[in-house]
Amino acid sequence: MKIAQVETYILSHHLNGSFFFSQWSYSERRICIVKITTDDGLVGWGEGYGPADIIQSGIKHLTPNLIGKNPIQNETLWFDLYRKSLDFARRGVLTASISALDIALWDIKGKYLNLPVSVLLGGQLRKRVVPYATGLYFSKENCLPKRLAEEARDYVKQGFRAIKMKVGLSIEKDIQHIKHVRNAIGDTPLMIDANHAYSLREALQLAKMAEPYNISWFEEPVSPEYYHQYKQLREKTSIPIAGGECEYLRFGFYELLKNNCLDILQLDICASGGLTEAKRIATLASTFGVEIVPHTWGTGIAFHAALHFIANLEPTPGRLYPPDFYIEYDRTENAIREQLTRPSLLMENGYINIPQSPGLGIEVNEKALHEFRVTHTSKVYKGSKQI
């Protein structure tokens, strides 16, 4: 079996209402996905996290290294792609392009071997995970605290067992929002995410003021460049510190881990090196006893890659009744996430089941693909039969 064709799609959805967080606002969801087809007609899907047009260029640049190769030997292909990127992009968007291709190869491998990706990764340590609602972004409303409280209450009504809210507007406003949301949701676990809006001094001040509100973790409190600030903050607050969505490859995560920056490591599978590298990062994290809750954003492809990865994660530490594992479930407006893949995600009693069908366990809805598509490129292997 050979890789016969690599196609990329940029999908776009203009939002009905824009929303913002500490760094910028969203009025469009724009995502690059990749489809790899083999000479015997198997199809695998992957997704990159980051600027879609640059990820698409990266995939186009890397594709000649894949065409005609055996997709089952995905780890050797990962190494080839990594070596081709090493001199120019040891971190960053080209790694997201590799990630997208890597996820598609795992999907093909699973379909070829008739096994779910989680089983290929080594097995399913759990059959279900707890999605936590990511939402509670900012909007230009006069009554923002009231709206955030209503949104949070609605997540609890929908059955979510944990909720993450944005902070990073100002310490004063953040605390006001946290107070309103906590009052609205009772004892439901609540996380806060600053998207690295703060200096160490500000982050520490916010952490101290937020401690009485029983915060499950404080995500990206400071800039991802300042490993030493993560460490200092972590030593001075009782709130667990989370981060890692801006980090790449095992080499980057080693810096976070050896500097004792984190309680919760949040790699993004679609950016940090795909499932192949995610497995290695998880092994590395296990040597430091740090738990993992991946950063997950984008379509059902990214979500399913995360579902399979989490199914295989070892609990840190192991015990007879380990706690449930979280998966991040973005609840902001995104028609692509809702319509691109089938089956639709189903939350039952606050849980989502790990898919048991081969590969990632999804089909891409061709109608939605064409509806959201803004560009499409493809590269076909000339030495193989045309598909």
Ligand code: CA
């Ligand atoms: Ca985040």
